[in-house]
Amino acid sequence: MQVSLIQMSYRGSKEIMVADTVEKIEALAKSGSQLIVLQELHQGEYFCQSEDTKFFEYAKSFKEDVEFWQKVSKDTNTVLVTSLFEQRTSGLYHNTAVVFDCGEVAGKYRKMHIPDDPGFYEKFYFTPGDLGFEPINTSVGKLGVLVCWDQWFPEAARIMALKGAEVLIYPTAIGWFDSDSEDEKQRQLDAWITIQRSHAIANGVPVISCNRCGFEADSSGVLDGIRFWGNSFIVGAQGEFLARASESEENLTINLNLERTKEVRDIWPFFRDRRIESYGCLEKIYCDN
Secondary structure, three states, rough: OOOEEOOOOOOOOOHHHHHHHHHHHHHHHHHOOOOOOOOOOOOOOOOOOOOOOOHHHHHHHHHHHHHHHHEEEHHHEEEEEEEEEEEEEEEEEEEEEEEEEEOOOEEEEOOOOOOOOOOEEEEHHHOOOOOOOOOOOOOOEEEEEOOOOHHOOOHHHHHHHOHHHHHHHHOOEEEEEOOOOOOHHHHHHHHHHHHHHHHHHHHHHHHEEEEEEEEEEOOOOOEEEEEEOOOOOOOOOOOOOEEEOOOEEEEEEEEOOOOOHHHHHHHOOOOOOHHHHOHHHHHHOOOOO
């Protein structure tokens, strides 16, 4: 199938972001893309750089946002992976990926792992997901959709694969502080790419990682802001690069062969050789007793 991801920078308003995103989706659909992946919180800025209750207002339009992207999916006849801010009830919010299949809501995933680091104060905004790690069935395959901070946890990728996910998908928002040294920036980028490639290798499935790009100032003024590093990529079942973006705006499009998973797993039977009877310690925070 033909798959695409859209790597974008923030335009200054939701209205412009949405309009430009729709334009890109329509163009990709016309060129044959069946699965299109958007970056984390793609409707607006990455507001988690500070803790401010005003940003909870963004989540109030969740139902309308779902209806809007559902129509986009229908009009373009695509499977569309979106990333939205969900207000479940007053005081309870989620970072939620909603997947649409040619106009139908195929399923959703609520981000499970929530960071709390300088410039990434997500625990203030998002309640950890309660839907578990469940692949979403679509017309193009079974999608293991995870979100950003989830990308650092091999357990999440493994569970998705064990439940039949044919591809792992990560909408994400990660970047540097300009004050970081060039060596530190490179270490961070290499770590981010390496951990996600390892998910592909360990599970024998392709991985699609769609990141933001561009500089976004901290609205509180406490920090300077984050320069999102782009570098979105798609790798195959052996972790091989199939497509990789720069640090600037870019669409990536490839033809993805899901049948390659069987070929790779037949050669590298990592599922077969797991010693599940000895993995009980994984259910503990730390195995000191």
